[in-house]
Amino acid sequence: MNVSTKTYRWLPWAAAGVIALAVILADTYFRTRWLQVNPAQNAHRVTTMIAIDAFQDGVPANDPYWTERARALAGILLFFVIGPSLWIFSEIRNHTKPRQTGDEILKKGADWYLGVTVICFALLLLIPQTVIHGVIMPNSRESAQKNRDKDLIRSDLSALGYKAAETYYLPQELGGGSGSFKTVAAGPEGKLRPVELEDIAGVIDHSAYTYLLAPITSDSVLTIYGIGEWTGEDPHFENANGERGRIQLAVKVLPETDIIYYDRSREN
C-alpha cells in the first residue's frame, strides 16, 4: 500500500516568519528596545534629540550617541550581510542534498533558519514602518503648516492690537482717536471717522493672510480678525470675510483694561 506524504514547501518559511513575528511582539510587549535596529529610525532619533537640545539650549549637542550608532550598525550588518549570507550559503548546501519530502522539509539547518528569520524580521520591521510613515508624514506636515500659519497670524494680530490701542489714545491732532475708536482723525484734513484697517496695517508682517476689523459698535472695544489659507477645525465655520471653513483667529482690543486678548469664540 502506497502512502503519499504531502509536502508543504512553504512550511520552513512560515516557521521562520512566525519566529520573527514572535520576537518582534515580545520586544514590543516587554519594551526591551533591544530590537530597535532599523538604521533609519535610529538616525532619525538622534536628529530629533539634537534638534530638541538646540530648541531648549540654543546650541545643538555634538554627542556621539553610541547606543543609537551601535543599533544602526547592527541593523545594517544583520539585514544585509549576516542574514542574506547565511541564507544563501545554506541554500547552496541544502541544494546538494536529495530532494526533501514530508517531515524532512523542515530540516534546513540552523544557519538557514537564522538567515531567513533575520530576513523575515527585517521585512516585518521595515515594510509596515515605511508604509505607515508614507501615510502619516503628509498629515503631520499639513498639521504643522496650519499651526505655523496660526502662529504667524497671532503675531500679526498682536502687533495690530497694540497699534489699534495706540491709535485709540493718540490725540486727534496727531491722527488718533483721543480716547475713542469711533472718532479717529484721518487723512490730511483730519476728518473724524471710525478707525480703519489702513490706519494700523503698517505693522502687518505677513501679507499672505487676510485681516479685517469687525464693525465698530463701541468707543473702546475693537475686534480684529486674521484669516488664513488652510481649512480650520470646522469646515463649515463662517469666516468674518464671508468665506467658509478657513483658519480664523480673533483678537479683542480693550485699551482701557486688558489691552488685547484672544477671542476663542470666534476662532476656527
Next chain:
Amino acid sequence: MKKSAWISGGVLFVTVVFFIPEQAGSLWASVIFGTVAALAYLLIFAGSWLKEITSRGKRRTITVTLAVLGLTTIASLLLWSHQSEWQRDLLTEIRSTIEKGLATQLINEPLFQTFRDYYRSPEVDPDMERLFRSRYHARIGAGNELEFGSLGKDHTLHLYLETAVSDTIMIVGESGYLAGRDPTFQNHSGKSGLYQVQGTVTREGVRYERVN
C-alpha cells in the same frame, strides 16, 4: 572557511565604512555610508554565489526577496531622512517664532503701558522716564537689563533699557539664539551678528523695528 571569510570580510568592510564619517552629532552620514557599503557587498556576494544554486526558482526567490529588502530600506532611508530634516527645520522655526514673539511682546507691552500712562496722566506734559520707572523700576537690573519672569532661566533673549528721557523711552532686545542679517553688526552686548530689535515710545506712538 571560505564562507566564514566572506561573512567576516563583509562585516569588517561595512563596519569600517560606517565609521568613516565623523562620529559626533548626526547619524545620517554613517547610516548612508554603511547602507551603501552593505548593498555593494550584497550585490557582489549574490553575484558570486547565486550561480551555485542551479534551481532557477530558488534563485528568483532569493533575488526578489533581497530586492524587496533593498528597495524597502532605500525608501525607509529617504522617508526618515526627509522627516528628520523637516522636523529639525520645524523645531528651529518654532524656536525662532517663539524668540521673535517674546521680543515683540516684552518690548511692546511696557512701551505701550508708558504711552497709555502718558495720555491718561492729568499733567500737561508728563515725564515719560518717570512714568516708565514708576511702573518698571523693579525690573531694571544690572547694566540696565530688564528682567521678566516669563523669560525663564537660561534664556537667550536679553532686553536692555537703552534710552530713558522725558520724551523718549527705548528698549533694545538681543537674541543669543537667532542670527542677524549682518554678521558684522555690533550688538548692544558687544557681541556681533546677532538678531537685534528695538522699540521706541514717544508722544507720537510706539515704533518697533528690527535693526539686525
